[in-house]
Amino acid sequence: MSKMLTTDHGADKSVVDLLRFLLDTEKVSGVLTLRKTNTSGSLDYGLLTRSQELDRAVPLMPVMPANAAQSLSLITPTQKPIAVVVKPCELRGFVERIKREQGSLDNVLTLSPTCGGVIPLDTYIKKSKDNLTKDYYKQVKAGEIPESIRPTCKACEYFVPMTADITVSVVGEQNLDSKCRFILNSDKAVSMTEGFGSVENGDLDAKILDDHLKKREKEKKALFESIKFKQDGLDGMIDVFGKCIGCHGCSRVCPICYCLLCDFESRNFDQNVSLFEKELEQKGALRLPPDTLFFHLGRMSHMSFSCVGCGQCTDVCPADIPVASVFKKIGENTAALFDYVPGKDVNEDIPVLVFKEEEFKELGE
Amino acid sequence: MQEKDKKDWQPKILAILCNWCSYAGADLAGVSRIQYPPNIRVLRVPCSGRVDPMFIMKSLQNGFDGVLVSGCHPGDCHYLSGNYNARRKFAVLKPLLEYIGIETERVQFSWVSAGEGERFAEVVTKVTNDIRKVGPAKRLVKGVVSW
Numbered sequence: 480m481s482k483m484l485t486t487d488h489g490a491d492k493s494v495v496d497l498l499r500f501l502l503d504t505e506k507v508s509g510v511l512t513l514r515k516t517n518t519s520g521s522l523d524y525g526l527l528t529r530s531q532e533l534d535r536a537v538p539l540m541p542v543m544p545a546n547a548a549q550s551l552s553l554i555t556p557t558q559k560p561i562a563v564v565v566k567p568c569e570l571r572g573f574v575e576r577i578k579r580e581q582g583s584l585d586n587v588l589t590l591s592p593t594c595g596g597v598i599p600l601d602t603y604i605k606k607s608k609d610n611l612t613k614d615y616y617k618q619v620k621a622g623e624i625p626e627s628i629r630p631t632c633k634a635c636e637y638f639v640p641m642t643a644d645i646t647v648s649v650v651g652e653q654n655l656d657s658k659c660r661f662i663l664n665s666d667k668a669v670s671m672t673e674g675f676g677s678v679e680n681g682d683l684d685a686k687i688l689d690d691h692l693k694k695r696e697k698e699k700k701a702l703f704e705s706i707k708f709k710q711d712g713l714d715g716m717i718d719v720f721g722k723c724i725g726c727h728g729c730s731r732v733c734p735i736c737y738c739l740l741c742d743f744e745s746r747n748f749d750q751n752v753s754l755f756e757k758e759l760e761q762k763g764a765l766r767l768p769p770d771t772l773f774f775h776l777g778r779m780s781h782m783s784f785s786c787v788g789c790g791q792c793t794d795v796c797p798a799d800i801p802v803a804s805v806f807k808k809i810g811e812n813t814a815a816l817f818d819y820v821p822g823k824d825v826n827e828d829i830p831v832l833v834f835k836e837e838e839f840k841e842l843g844e
Numbered sequence: 845m846q847e848k849d850k851k852d853w854q855p856k857i858l859a860i861l862c863n864w865c866s867y868a869g870a871d872l873a874g875v876s877r878i879q880y881p882p883n884i885r886v887l888r889v890p891c892s893g894r895v896d897p898m899f900i901m902k903s904l905q906n907g908f909d910g911v912l913v914s915g916c917h918p919g920d921c922h923y924l925s926g927n928y929n930a931r932r933k934f935a936v937l938k939p940l941l942e943y944i945g946i947e948t949e950r951v952q953f954s955w956v957s958a959g960e961g962e963r964f965a966e967v968v969t970k971v972t973n974d975i976r977k978v979g980p981a982k983r984l985v986k987g988v989v990s991w
């Protein structure tokens with residue numbers, strides 16, 4: 480049985496209160512949280528060191544203006560302790576980055592909700608926020624899947640954070656506006672919250688989460704079926720990625736793609752003009768810019784096993800391609816080769832850096 | 845492709861060979877005058893672990909009909925585990941290739957040591973015959989490599 484801390488305020492306020500407590504008692508010197516951007520009506524992540532800065536903080540807002548894993552790489556390793564509030568897939572993304580030596584969890588206290596999913600940024604910016612979030616929370620409290628969230632969120636079965644120090648119970652919490660339950664998963668969580676409220680034994684409600692999981696699994700099945708890919712091979716891929724304008728936005732926002740100079744943006748990837756001439760000789764037509772599909776095949780072979788299905792790539796795609804749905808699906812297949820679940824365990828190496836002697840013998844001898 | 849060309853068609857295969865083993869194996873096959881099909885062109889790498897999946901994709905795109913990647917036997921890699929890691933990367937690539945309709949025969953993986961000239965010739969013969977059977981590569985191909 481885990482330790483649990485309960486407050487008599489709604490979840491949003493309670494998390495802000497806890498962050499303020501951590502700052503005021505100097506248990507941490509900074510907190511990373513979502514907050515309202517001053518005037519634009521959007522949100523951003525802020526690393527805040529003064530407690531009055533928390534007035535604009537909305538740590539649980541179901542929006543992902545950036546996958547926080549990228550920002551966490553920028554601010555860690557840190558000598559001074561910080562607390563961060565991120566979504567479960569952002570935490571998993573960060574774990575994947577740490578495995579690639581892009582950051583550290585030392586001195587970082589991680590808080591993460593049982594996640595109801597996030598609303599696409601575009602929807603959030605364009606629609607009336609009050610109605611949006613009202614509907615969202617109505618469904619989340621009831622343990623339903625909100626209408627408005629990203630397709631990959633609907634299909635995400637990892638909505639309970641895997642490695643958070645503190646889990647904030649959100650999904651299926653009927654009394655979300657008047658009560659908040661923090662599950663303290665680590666000794667660090669217990670010692671850091673000491674003095675904030677009374678602690679007793681307690682845990683997440685397994686039954687509620689299990690019921691919710693079943694709904695997500697059903698959505699996942701439907702999502703994967705809706706992606707034409709598997710049946711049609713290359714043609715299916717051309718169907719899906721044919722619209723791609725080659726902006727590479729999808730890899731820019733991806734928590735896994737950390738390379739400063741992506742191979743696909745380097746001169747390495749340029750084709751020799753003579754190759755174009757040959758293609759023209761054969762086919763009489765050449766698509767420009769070339770190799771858009773190739774870029775996606777390359778990403779799949781490089782990182783798909785680490786895809787956390789956050790949906791950030793779909794969110795930014797100007798061509799409306801369901802990039803995340805495809806990568807989630809392909810990624811599950813490649814990760815399954817190695818019994819790998821991205822973001823589950825920071826001490827586990829990424830699959831291509833380790834091996835077992837007795838495996839894949841069928842690949843060659 | 846014309847019928848008559850088909851008969852004369854010779855697959856073009858890129859053999860990506862580890863410097864410490866398969867490359868030396870190929871060399872040994874050569875100096876021992878062991879015959880093998882003249883269908884391969886060799887790319888020497890410091891270790892099979894150097895092979896990025898994109899090398900293979902790019903070879904196919906550039907018009908090779910097949911790719912052979914060959915490294916040191918398990919346990920013999922000069923960098924200890926490059927060959928095992930290569931196998932894992934290959935394991936990721938393989939289903940992707942199948943997925944987009946690239947026949948399994950087209951891309952193969954093997955271990956050949958420096959002393960195995962004979963074996964090298966056998967591997968090349970097998971790979972060449974396999975690829976001959978599946979015919980010229982069509983997927984991804986942009987150009988035709990000139991020998």
Ligand code: SF4
Pocket residue numbers: 722723724725726727728729730792795796797798799800802
């Ligand atoms: S974001 Fe969309 S258009 Fe841009 S490279 Fe990715 S898939 Fe293509």
Ligand code: SF4
Pocket residue numbers: 729732733734735736785786787788789790791792793802803806807
């Ligand atoms: S590929 Fe897309 S869904 Fe997967 S981790 Fe990267 S941004 Fe998220």
Ligand code: FES
Pocket residue numbers: 862863864865890891892893915916920921922923924925926927
């Ligand atoms: S040195 Fe030959 S495979 Fe690594």
